[in-house]
Amino acid sequence: MAGARAALRAAVASGRVVRPARGVYALADADRVAIAAATHCATIACISAVERFGIAVLEPSRTPHLAVPRDRGRSESLVRSAQDVVLHREAWARSGPLEGVVVAPLDEALARMLLCCSAEAALVSIDDALHRGRTTTARIAAALPSTAPVWARVVLGRADGRSMSPLETLTRLALRAAGLVVEPGPLVPRVGYVDLIVAGRVVVELDGYEFHSGRIQFQDDRRRDRELVAQGYVVLRFTYTDVTHDMAGVVAAVKAACARLTSPR
Template sequence: MRTQSPNGRDRSPNGRDRTIGALADRQHGVVSHAQLRKAGLSGQAIGRAVRAGRLRPVFRGIYSVGHAIMHRKGWWMAALLACDEAAALSHTSAAALWGLRNAPTLPVEIIASGDRGRKHERIRTHRMRLEPSDSVVLDGLRVTTPARTIVDLAGGLSARSLRETVERAQDLRRFDPAKIGAALARAPSRLGGGGLADLLELLQPDADNARSHLERLFIALLRKASLPMPEVNAVIGGLKRDFVWPDPRLVVETDGYRYHASKQAQRRDRRRDRQLTALGWRPVRFTYEEVAFEPAEIARELITLLRR
């Protein structure tokens, strides 16, 4: 028999199961004790579900729903639920979610204002100020913005690793020096801030409007081969394109040496190329290895492409 609460919510066992299942689906397979109670489960019912294996404790008061193996986003969501509502994934965990760096799933790094979750060995909690503009929700997970993530990472990375992270952000179109500078200004004494500020200055557009080492290598290749200079970082279809020759309708994108190998990156690149084709442009891609180690071959290919 179906029973309803005064607000119309189905309180029958099947109704509660549907509610909990829908909630878990939205939260990467995990729910909190408070959410279960709100869905109509008593403390005793939750205990029975735990003993039966339908709920599996992850952190105190946080459960995975029927899953013996949790995926990465499930751990991230569980850690957020274990902390306060304003908590956000940060540091290495945020970098992994944004695709800026590879990082282990555990411990999950969180910025939080309260004490919840601080003493769990699988959660590394940072107590620091987090402005509303420094976090967003991505795939249901509150996370620091790419700019804030880079600022937080700066103090724990070597100069080389920090540059790789920033170049990765450039490659993914998640590098915004103005936003990074603003995040730094809000925390002027942050460890690593001076080195990051120096790196931002180094990566400012040069006289050619090039913004990365790879773009500068490609421009040097063009000059050595006496090829016509393109527009650099020009906008077509609402997106920045690395190198644009308007007359032959040619666009060259230079792909960072590590960062276009994943399936997600390849799908993004193909989508960008299809957009260009639909707009009447010819997209061509060269890898870091080609630009750095096969410049003569690229020059010969470009001569042919620019004649069309």
């Protein structure tokens, strides 16, 4: 035992091991969220848990989100050490010592995102989880606390698993907020799935960094566009930068295209 303690002290002195809290030791390059969870004897929760499930997030969280039992005391040391994390008090959180790194169930993590994050951030993750078949809106609703405000369920009602990327979710939300009728992910004969159809006639395609960059894909996109035009659709393409930096311009362009469909020639 004495030899093990001496080896541990030596590892800390060398910088290979860190001691973030009393009784907590970790390798210097260990995951910071896991270290925070061990330090607080807490469960990884909310957006930090969602990231661990491989679900899309609008922006990675810079601060670990953790869950502790509702009845845990609020000691001065806990309040002081909690300044570097976001602590959620949850009815489902386990009390007492935790073995290893514990991650909240996906439904509970997504439910907490509805209460903690912006509507857009929560829906980006919920849409992705729905699209992957990892959960349902009913399960997320059941995971919401009974005291959750009505607006949280209203936001959840706007989720749609037919959206296949964060760009599609963000654009769908913005266009619907502008009063437009939007159908996400419809299948068009001889074309395949398109990102969005607005007002029944305007096809909105969103090109992310990872898609539509190869020559073959570029050529197929042009073929799809020609076929859509031949079927009477108007096609608008927007880039990642358009959506993330000029959503107002995206909405204005789509509204203008819709207006031209109904205006006399």
